[in-house]
Amino acid sequence: MSKNILGREIPNYIEGYGAAVPYAGLNTRRPNGSGKIKLRPNQRGKNKVLKSIEDAITASGLKSGMTISFHHHLRNGDRVVNLVLDACFRMGVRDLTLFPTALFEVHEPIIEHIKNGVVRRIMGSVNGPVGRMVSSGVLPEPVVLRSHGGRPRAIMSGEAPIDVAFIAAPCADRWGNLSGLSGSSRCGSLGYAHTDALYADMVVALTDNLCSCLIAPVSIPQTHIDFLVEIPSIGDPKGIVSGSTAVTRDPLRLLIARYASRVIEASPYFKEGISFQTGAGGIPLAVTAFMKEAMIRSSVRGNIGLGGITGYFVELLKEGFLKRLLDVQSFDATAIQSLCEDPSHIEISADWYANPWNAGAAVDMLDATVLGATEIDRDFNVNVNTESDGALLHGIGGHQDTAAGASVTIIAQPLMRGRIPCATPRVHCVTTPGETIDALVTEYGVTVNPNNADLLERVRGKSDLPLVSMDELIDKASALSGRMDEIEQGDKIVAVIEWRDGSVIDIVRSRG
């Protein structure tokens, strides 16, 4: 057991995970190892299209104990994960490692497959009922959480090899070219699937829209696809379009968004050519709207909009406030349409988006980013993974990556959610280290990280931005909430939280 530099205890060896390198700074580990892109014997004359998922499982050579991967571009409308696991169950394939880029409520049936032994281990986010189940310690091996950038890094370095990648494709042709741009299940960018397609030993695409002609444009080319299955439906369009793409109308959240936008304006980066990312979610989207107002007022035009792309960013592109959009995930119909039509709206892979070990990732181009948090502590360490009751809640998403890449990282969050404070002396677990966080913005005002003296000075002069120190904020929050009961924790490690470079930034133990 040793402590990493954030004071979190990390065992040297974690059962079901392996040797743990404790986090020791933003670049703890150096690039190491390399995964292989598998070469295939000549495929001429082969018909890739199979009749059923079962046939694909057989053809791919999927056996018990292997690792299978999925992307989450179909979000809460996805049908593919459940269908594949059901087929594995029927065929007696078990003890699989599930390696999705994220999971949603629609994936609750995984609970059954954990109980019946199809799924033994999960590398990816777990939330809702699956999260609570995992938090109680039911899986033999801990969940491994990686960021959007850390995941492709782990695949490309060979640390997280994939036996079979299952890629849901809204649009495909019989040679195996894939895209997300058309079809009833269209989802826009397929950015999270690219690395899996390149590095998995076997790649199976599933589509409900098999085109007779070669599709155009192509997102993932035929050179990576081994088999294709046509099924009636890969996803429910109502669940594919994200539920979180409306600007908040709550006055308190608007107040916070206004403060956050003003902080960006006060920073040295609010000038011609600014590049930024705001998450999807009520507050960040409102920040986008306020930033547009600020850009109009100051005659500033931006450069790149990054991330999960919503209609609000498309509007900024169309109206000339941004020059390009880099899209790793398209959140709504407007974004999908824009990706189809506008050459300045570019689909990027998760590797391009956020991999810390390539020749240059998009997150490093960011001047500013606005993120959320469940908890934040005196050292500005942020927790997005567990709820206040210690149950696993969210995946990391791009949090670590954008925080590390952006010049100004702002956490915009209400201080109190009901009676529960988000500012606390010590977070339950660390997702993103304090040194990457420049400011916290709450309804009480702006709390600047003392390690950014320049930003502190710039914000100090502004009469409409109340400044409050982190200590004051934590004291205030604690006075408001009163005494909180301790979370009962077991000994078993249920999750390992990796930093984007594969070092271990924290672990989560079982609840109760």
Add this chain to the structure above:
Amino acid sequence: MKKALAGTLESSDCCVTLTEKNLGSGLSLTVSGTERFMSAITETVGDVAGSFGISDVDIFVQDRGALDVVLRSRLEAAILRYETDEA
């Protein structure tokens, strides 16, 4: 059977319901909503019930993230209504 309630189920509020119990059966408390504040809520209920000298009631707190000052207020209002209820 005497019964009174105060408060709402809106966010940041709580609903407190007092129901009469048999004489001599003491105070009982049920809380739904937040797990992390059981001790704090129990202490506040005991405190307020004690200061109003109320007993032989069941107190049901449906919490929606109410701060202590709100819980105390709803308790006091429910007790006031309970005591003026002629049921």
Add this chain to the structure above:
Amino acid sequence: MRRTMMYLPGNNPNMLLKGYLFRPDGLIFDLEDAVSANQKDAARILVRNVLSSQSFGDCEVSVRINALDTEFWRDDLCAVGAAAAINRRVNGIRMPKAESKESVIALDDTLSELEDKNSLPQGHFKIFCLLESANAVWKAYDIATASRRVTGLTPGGEDLAADLRTTRSREESELDWIRKMILVAGRAAGVDVLDAAYPLIHDLEGLKKQTEGIRQLGFDGKSVLHPSQIQVIHDVFTPSATDIEKSLRIVRAAAEATKNGQGAVAVDGRLVDVPVIKRAMYLLTLAGLDAEEAVL
């Protein structure tokens, strides 16, 4: 400054606890119209406890009690008194349906008793009178001068229109003369004049127009129903750069004249007298500048 005073519904914990974060100049904890009759008791307790135990930034804190012809107002005042005993910042009573100088005197007397009972200094509580009928508006000066506690006059909106036997229109032309009358009465009596709230919460353009109009009439501020209205009103009351610059020159000239022992103050070749200098200092306050610092 009383540019904005925001109503907080007395039975709504969320707004009572967080309203001050939107930084209006004042808060009005509302036990009257925002609370239904069967919740008056619960709201009173909630408001009393919140006022006693929380802080409200720099906001001026007042409570709108129920009218003196109801069964609620005495209990309301007891609650306010108890809160003020613990939190001295609680010092405003907003009196609905102020009809006559007699009713103001009755309230004044009750407030004196309340101050005694709660060991507060005499005169601690101020009164804001809501004039909600034609009769009240006609008697505005008498009402405003009925007690030294009276610190502000406000026209009622809906009730007033009904009493005039008309309805409240979007441009509120029917209230035009009412506003002017109250303005004159208030100035003559030496109290603040604060306009009624703009009821169309989502119409910020309409709010801006109305606020510009009442500012021009000479009003000191406006009631607020929703946080989104605050910034709009503050912007209207914030002086322009030209006004600020001119006020700075007046204030500096006045300070210079005092320093040199001169009686008359001249700016741009014209004599300016005390009311003008006072107005310039007030304008600088509105702009968020300290008049004394500005002189240096």
